[in-house]
Amino acid sequence: MTYVWAEFMKAKSVHLALEKNIPFVLYRLPGSNDIQYIVDSELKRDFNWNEIKGKNGFIFYPFDSQHHDPVWLEASKAGTFPDNFEDAVSGSDQYERNSVEAPHSISEDEYIATLHEAILNLRENGLQKFIFSRVQIEEYGGFEHLWSLYKALTDKYKNAFVYLFNHPTTGTWMGATPETLLTQNENSLETVSLAGTQPKSERGKYTWEEKEAEEQQYVSDYIEELLQDLNFQYAIEGPATIEAGPVAHLMSKFRIKSNNEWDKTLDLLNELHPTPAVCGLPKDRAEEYIQKIEKHDRKFYTGYLGPINEDGTFRMFVNLRCMEIFENSLALYVGGGITSDSSPESEWKETQLKAETLKAVLL
Numbered sequence: 001m002t003y004v005w006a007e008f009m010k011a012k013s014v015h016l017a018l019e020k021n022i023p024f025v026l027y028r029l030p031g032s033n034d035i036q037y038i039v040d041s042e043l044k045r046d047f048n049w050n051e052i053k054g055k056n057g058f059i060f061y062p063f064d065s066q067h068h069d070p071v072w073l074e075a076s077k078a079g080t081f082p083d084n085f086e087d088a089v090s091g092s093d094q095y096e097r098n099s100v101e102a103p104h105s106i107s108e109d110e111y112i113a114t115l116h117e118a119i120l121n122l123r124e125n126g127l128q129k130f131i132f133s134r135v136q137i138e139e140y141g142g143f144e145h146l147w148s149l150y151k152a153l154t155d156k157y158k159n160a161f162v163y164l165f166n167h168p169t170t171g172t173w174m175g176a177t178p179e180t181l182l183t184q185n186e187n188s189l190e191t192v193s194l195a196g197t198q199p200k201s202e203r204g205k206y207t208w209e210e211k212e213a214e215e216q217q218y219v220s221d222y223i224e225e226l227l228q229d230l231n232f233q234y235a236i237e238g239p240a241t242i243e244a245g246p247v248a249h250l251m252s253k254f255r256i257k258s259n260n261e262w263d264k265t266l267d268l269l270n271e272l273h274p275t276p277a278v279c280g281l282p283k284d285r286a287e288e289y290i291q292k293i294e295k296h297d298r299k300f301y302t303g304y305l306g307p308i309n310e311d312g313t314f315r316m317f318v319n320l321r322c323m324e325i326f327e328n329s330l331a332l333y334v335g336g337g338i339t340s341d342s343s344p345e346s347e348w349k350e351t352q353l354k355a356e357t358l359k360a361v362l363l
């Protein structure tokens with residue numbers, strides 16, 4: 001089979017899966033060359049950690065699970081894409097696609113004015129840090145082009161978790177995230193504290209301002225406290241700079257001893273999400289504040305997602321640098337950490353730069 005023909009067939013099968021609106025995901029783990037797929041032959045499944053245990057599938061978890069139901073894709077069919085994907089798609093039922101309006105996108109002026117006020121009142125509102133996000137709407141050629149967009153993301157971001165997720169209850173989402181929420185290996189767990197942003201440097205040299213270092217330290221402190229409260233033994237590496245497309249971040253790695261105790265691991269996962277890198281501190285207050293000042297519903301942006309295996313191992317990632325896909329437009333979700341030292345104008349630029357991660361493949 002020629003390369004061109006193979007690509008045409010892949011694009012066609014992904015387009016068909018989207019047209020039939022079947023529950024499926026394509027994902028590529030960081031550093032891997034293989035794209036995996038999961039197709040679920042059933043639409044309605046309750047999300048329940050005890051049900052999931054011992055099964056192969058994929059979790060798509062929202063930012064706020066009180067307003068959106070988490071989705072569990074059970075692997076009725078799974079494999080390395082495109083092996084047998086077309087058969088799995090043609091054998092699936094077709095589902096109606098809900099018509100959903102694109103989320104509200106605020107202007108630069110509105111963003112800056114809102115943030116100005118929020119920074120002035122940060123301490124009065126009892127906040128140390130919160131994450132302010134916005135939506136940027138872009139045009140694209142429609143579902144038939146999604147395979148080539150997805151492929152371009154996998155080619156461009158080798159160290160990201162790159163996915164295309166579709167489900168009749170959530171619609172279509174795609175992203176390339178640099179952030180691990182929690183990895184369960186056979187005998188260990190891993191998480192990271194990732195925060196602070198600056199443009200990628202061509203020379204690979206970075207110096208970090210105190211504000212960014214502090215922002216990342218808040219996240220590390222939160223994770224450390226949590227690990228101590230839950231009686232985990234752990235080691236920390238970093239912080240070090242990591243590059244993620246057009247930006248660079250500060251990241252510390254936490255390697256945690258674990259004997260694969262499901263309940264304890266779930267406690268950790270539930271406490272980690274949403275981390276202060278996507279929500280803020282104190283967590284409950286920041287979550288409430290975000291609901292109040294953001295003009296859009298985050299839905300699955302800053303939620304988490306990833307595959308889980310029957311032996312209990314899993315890879316969960318924070319849903320960053322992602323977009324919600326409509327038939328004629330894309331809604332890019334981008335945000336940044338705000339402290340009392342933040343400048344609204346620089347924060348706007350930071351969100352523009354983060355949006356470039358996805359925009360770079362739209363041209």
Ligand SMILES: C=C(O[C@H]1C=CC=C(C(=O)O)[C@@H]1O)C(=O)O
Pocket residue numbers: 131133194195196197249276277278320321333334335336337338354
């Ligand atoms: C909330 C986002 O990024 C988070 C992750 C890394 C760095 C961040 C920052 O510098 O603000 C954010 O905490 C986003 O990309 O939408």
